[in-house]
Amino acid sequence: MSVLVTGVAGFIGSQVAQRLLxxxxxxxxxxNFSTYYDPVLKFARLKPLRETPGFTFVEADVAxxxxxxxxxxxxxxxxxxxHLAAQPGxxxxxxxxxxxxxxxxxxxxxxxxxxxxxxxxxxxxxYASSSSVYGGNSKLPFSAEDPVNRPESLxxxxxxxxxxxxxxxxHQYGMRATGLRYFTVYGPWGRPDMSPFIFARAIHEGRTIxxxxxxxxxxxxxxxxxxxxGTIAALDHVPAEAAHRLYNLGATRSVDIRYVVSLFEKALxxxxxxxxxxxxxxxxxxxxxxxxxxxxxxxxxxxVTVEEGIPLFVDWFRSYNRLQA
Numbered sequence: 001m002s003v004l005v006t007g008v009a010g011f012i013g014s015q016v017a018q019r020l021l022x023x024x025x026x027x028x029x030x031x032n033f034s035t036y037y038d039p040v041l042k043f044a045r046l047k048p049l050r051e052t053p054g055f056t057f058v059e060a061d062v063a064x065x066x067x068x069x070x071x072x073x074x075x076x077x078x079x080x081x082x083h084l085a086a087q088p089g090x091x092x093x094x095x096x097x098x099x100x101x102x103x104x105x106x107x108x109x110x111x112x113x114x115x116x117x118x119x120x121x122x123x124x125x126x127y128a129s130s131s132s133v134y135g136g137n138s139k140l141p142f143s144a145e146d147p148v149n150r151p152e153s154l155x156x157x158x159x160x161x162x163x164x165x166x167x168x169x170x171h172q173y174g175m176r177a178t179g180l181r182y183f184t185v186y187g188p189w190g191r192p193d194m195s196p197f198i199f200a201r202a203i204h205e206g207r208t209i210x211x212x213x214x215x216x217x218x219x220x221x222x223x224x225x226x227x228x229x230g231t232i233a234a235l236d237h238v239p240a241e242a243a244h245r246l247y248n249l250g251a252t253r254s255v256d257i258r259y260v261v262s263l264f265e266k267a268l269x270x271x272x273x274x275x276x277x278x279x280x281x282x283x284x285x286x287x288x289x290x291x292x293x294x295x296x297x298x299x300x301x302x303x304v305t306v307e308e309g310i311p312l313f314v315d316w317f318r319s320y321n322r323l324q325a
Contacts, residue, residue, distance in 0.1 A: 002026035003035030003235070004071075004078045006062050006111065008049065009033065009042035011191050012128065012182070015228035017049055018113060026054045026164040027074050034103075036087065037192050044320075045189055062107040068114055078118070080236060083111045083127040087158075089193055090132060091280065104158035105165075112169045115177075124238045125177040126231065131220070131250065131287050132156035133181060140254070141220075141288035144181065144246045152284060167244050178234045180263035183250030183289045187224030187309060188316035193217075195257070195320055196310070199264045200317045202274050211319040213279035218254040218286040223312075225294055226251070231254040233298040250276035250289025251302045263306060 003020055008015035017027050029049060033039045049055050056075070062065035062085045072078065084299030087093075087103040098103050115125045129236070134142040136150035140269045151157040165176050184194040211217070230249040239245060279285075295301045 001079040002028050002075065002077050003080045003082060004028045004075070005082045005084065006030045006031065008057070009046040011189055011224065012023065012191065012231065013082075013084040013228055014045035014049065014143045015207050015224055016084065016231050016281055017055070019228055019232050021049070021052045022052050024054070026056075026077070028056045028058065028071070028078060030058050030062065030071065031253075032059065032085075036089065036092065041189070042134060046132060049201060063102050063110055065113075070112050072114055072117070076255065079110065079123050080123055081125050083108070086128060087193065088156045089281065091154045092193075094265050097154050097177045100154050103150060104155075104293050105161055108162040108165055115175055116169060116173050123176065124235060125166070125175055126235050127166065127177070127179055127210075128164065129179045129181045129246070130156065130159045131181050131183040131248070131289065132284065133163065133225045134287070135162045135284070140286060141252065141290040142248065143292055144248055145289040146309060149243045152281070163246065167318060170242055170244040176239045176242060177244045178239070179244070180231060180234055180322070181246065181248045182208065182227060183220040183222050183248065183287055185224055185227050186221050187313050190224065190313065191200075195260070196221075196264075196313055197317070198270065199261055199272070200314060202262055203268050203270050204321070206270075206273070208273045209261065210275050211261070212277050212284060212311070214276045214281055215258050215274070216285070216287075217257040217283070219257065220252065220254055220287045220307065220312040221260065221306050221309070222251045222302060222323050225310040226302040226304055229296070230298065230300045233300045237278075245297070246296040247298065248289040248291050249294065249300070250287070250291060252289050253295040253305070254286055255275070255306055263310045264314065267311045277283060308315070
C-alpha cells in the first residue's frame, strides 16, 4: 500500500515524504510546480525523493479533476492521503484572490471527492490547515476548540472553508480525517516568501528589512522537523471511527519578531537594516498554539527552540546559496 502526498515538492510535503520513505513506505507524490516562488527550490527538494526507491512522482494540479482521477486509477494501492498542496501567503491573496479559491478550495474538494470514491479503502485523510484561521481572536494561546469565525484574510477564509468541507464529508460519508493547523513553519528548505528566508537574505545582501506594525508582531515559530514529525504522528493515529479532528502544530512560544531578527544577526554575523512600517489589514499581530490536545492524542510536543533552529536554518541558507552561486 502507498501514501499519496500532495504538494510533495513543497516545504512541508518534501519533508513528510522523506520520513515516509525512510521508514519503508511507498509514496506517490504530486505537485504542479506553481510559480508563486521560484520552482528551482522545488526541483531541488524533489531531487532526493526521486532518487529514493519507493517514490513515484506525478506532475499534476490537485484542482484538476481529470488529472486526479487518472492518478487514482494508475495507483489503486493508495490507502492514505496527506493533502498539503495549497496556495500560501496572506498578502498575495489580495493580489490574486482567484488562485486561492481555485487551489485551496477546489483542490480540497477534488481531493475529498477522491477520498469519497475510495470508500473503505481509504484509512485516513490528513490535510494542512493554518494558524491563520484564528484570525481576529484575541484569546491566547489559540486552542483548536476556539471559535474561528473572524478570518482576517482571504487565505485564512479558504483554509477555514477547507475545514468545513471536511466536516461535511466526514458527516455524510463516514471518513476518518485530521486537519493540522500549522504555526509559522521555518527551517532548511523553507519558503522564500516567509520571514526567516526574507530576513536571512536581506541581512546577507545588506538590504533593508521591513517590519510591519512598527515591529510589534509576535509569532509561534515552529521548526520544520517538528512539523514533519507531527504530520506523520497525525497520519499514524487513525481515529477509531468516522471523525474529523483538528490539532495545532506549534512551538507554543510567541516570539517577538525583533528578537528573531537579532538571532539572524548573530547567526550571520552582520547587522540588519530595519525599517519600521505600519501594518496592513489581514496581518495577525500575535500567534501562539495550545497543543494540549495534540500532545495528549498524538504524543507530539516540540523541542527545537528558535535559538537552536535559526542557526540551523542559516547553515542551510549559506550552503544552498553557495550551490546556487
